[in-house]
Amino acid sequence: MSRPSSSVSTEVTAAERRRSVPFWAQTLIGLAVGIVLGVIALVGDISWLETTLNQIGSIFVTLLRAVVAPLILLALIVSISRLGQVANAARLAVQTILWFAITALISVGIGLGIGLLTNPGQGTGLAQSTVADAAYSGRTGSWTDFLTGLVPGNFLGLQASTSTTLTGDSFDAASVSANTSLNFNVLQLVVIGIVVGAAALKTGDRAKPFLGFAESALAVVQTVLWWIIRLAPIGSGALIGYAVAHYGWDLIAPLAVFTVDVYVGCLLVMFVLYPIVLRVHGLSARKFLAGAWPAIALAFVSRSSVGTMPVTQEVTTRNLGVPQEYASFAVPLAATTKMDGCAAIYPALAAIFVAQIFGIDLSIGDYLLIAFVSVVGSAATAGLTGAVVMLTLTLSTLGLPLAGVGLLLAIDPILDMMRTATNVAGQALVPVIVAKREGILDIARYNGPNGDGLNHAEPTRVPVGASA
Numbered sequence: 001m002s003r004p005s006s007s008v009s010t011e012v013t014a015a016e017r018r019r020s021v022p023f024w025a026q027t028l029i030g031l032a033v034g035i036v037l038g039v040i041a042l043v044g045d046i047s048w049l050e051t052t053l054n055q056i057g058s059i060f061v062t063l064l065r066a067v068v069a070p071l072i073l074l075a076l077i078v079s080i081s082r083l084g085q086v087a088n089a090a091r092l093a094v095q096t097i098l099w100f101a102i103t104a105l106i107s108v109g110i111g112l113g114i115g116l117l118t119n120p121g122q123g124t125g126l127a128q129s130t131v132a133d134a135a136y137s138g139r140t141g142s143w144t145d146f147l148t149g150l151v152p153g154n155f156l157g158l159q160a161s162t163s164t165t166l167t168g169d170s171f172d173a174a175s176v177s178a179n180t181s182l183n184f185n186v187l188q189l190v191v192i193g194i195v196v197g198a199a200a201l202k203t204g205d206r207a208k209p210f211l212g213f214a215e216s217a218l219a220v221v222q223t224v225l226w227w228i229i230r231l232a233p234i235g236s237g238a239l240i241g242y243a244v245a246h247y248g249w250d251l252i253a254p255l256a257v258f259t260v261d262v263y264v265g266c267l268l269v270m271f272v273l274y275p276i277v278l279r280v281h282g283l284s285a286r287k288f289l290a291g292a293w294p295a296i297a298l299a300f301v302s303r304s305s306v307g308t309m310p311v312t313q314e315v316t317t318r319n320l321g322v323p324q325e326y327a328s329f330a331v332p333l334a335a336t337t338k339m340d341g342c343a344a345i346y347p348a349l350a351a352i353f354v355a356q357i358f359g360i361d362l363s364i365g366d367y368l369l370i371a372f373v374s375v376v377g378s379a380a381t382a383g384l385t386g387a388v389v390m391l392t393l394t395l396s397t398l399g400l401p402l403a404g405v406g407l408l409l410a411i412d413p414i415l416d417m418m419r420t421a422t423n424v425a426g427q428a429l430v431p432v433i434v435a436k437r438e439g440i441l442d443i444a445r446y447n448g449p450n451g452d453g454l455n456h457a458e459p460t461r462v463p464v465g466a467s468a
Helices: 005-019 023-043 047-081 089-118 128-133 144-150 186-229 232-247 250-280 285-302 305-318 324-337 341-357 364-380 386-398 403-437 443-447
Strands: 158-167 175-184
Touching (some): 023 047, 023 232, 047 186, 047 232, 047 285, 089 250, 089 324, 089 364, 089 403, 186 305, 186 324, 232 285, 250 341, 250 403, 285 305, 285 443, 305 324, 305 403, 341 364, 341 386, 386 403
Antiparallel strands (some): 158 175
């Protein structure tokens, strides 16, 4: 007598689950394979392998960025429209910004402390003339960038950029090709989502059809997001493989002390400061790091907080138990303004480094100014090129030579991996801390086996207004 098909199906599903490899393990395997391929391409000078790794990694990052805009916009519209049901919505927002500042202030203190102990600008063998030759012509930071970035130029916060390429042996025979690309400003998307969500909340019953469409569209975007996330082991492996093959470690030799300082500072923030904050709030640091690991690992290889944002939001709700309606507001905001690696540790160390190379003594007032710029300045550079713009803002505020920026750009890819991983860890930490302080954190989910990584076939459907 044959068993019922439902019983067979249940047994097959259970067997598949036992054989499945956890997502965090898939990511680690992907990173290991990528490093091996990168070393092979570097040692063997295999250009086609390096190019292939670059293309695969670029495709993965492009897919992530493609889903960021609709995810931010729809999630904010839906969550803000439902904030009327949350009695402490304003308190949540204030607590979020406060903890952004608290952790950033401590992080910049760690950066300054390491810089004063190690003196990264001394003994480098770099003459002032060498540094001056490393001219920097990129965009510098300005306090007005924050206000400018808040105002969207169109409904979707899209920005068009055109690049012109001249090819040919002579001007007469040359051909000119113009490429136009569209990019979105994350900070403007946040503003648009908040305004539209607030308008829907104010409109009342007449906005129900619109909100129903937004919720359905958000569910579809979340499904697409999960399909992309499942490609993370392949994409992450390709990205780190290309980094190894293209840059190598010889690039950081002349600036070894500074490079080590940045990595040590970021590691202290992630594995000392954040665990202490978690312990103070009665939360397991191991569970947090395990739950946030997919986002942290992806940030390390992709070097993009914005590109990692969909995964950050996913792990914050799915693994760490932060309510969906709060995370959909806090994570996009954090992705644009919460950068402990790029806007706190790095500019503090870089300011000391540049000052020492040029023989400029910094006073206690200068160190306090660095701390102030690091805490407040990340908002002024939101939506721009994170660390570089933040660095120019810090140096120009202190009156230090901007020529040092050009020198540091040479090793920026190596530094940016660790900085971005630290950024994303902080972007997941603050929503967890605020949710715990306000009594809305799902402790069972935080401490459950789900905190060991993303290992599900499809995203969880979480009704707006319910805990993830």
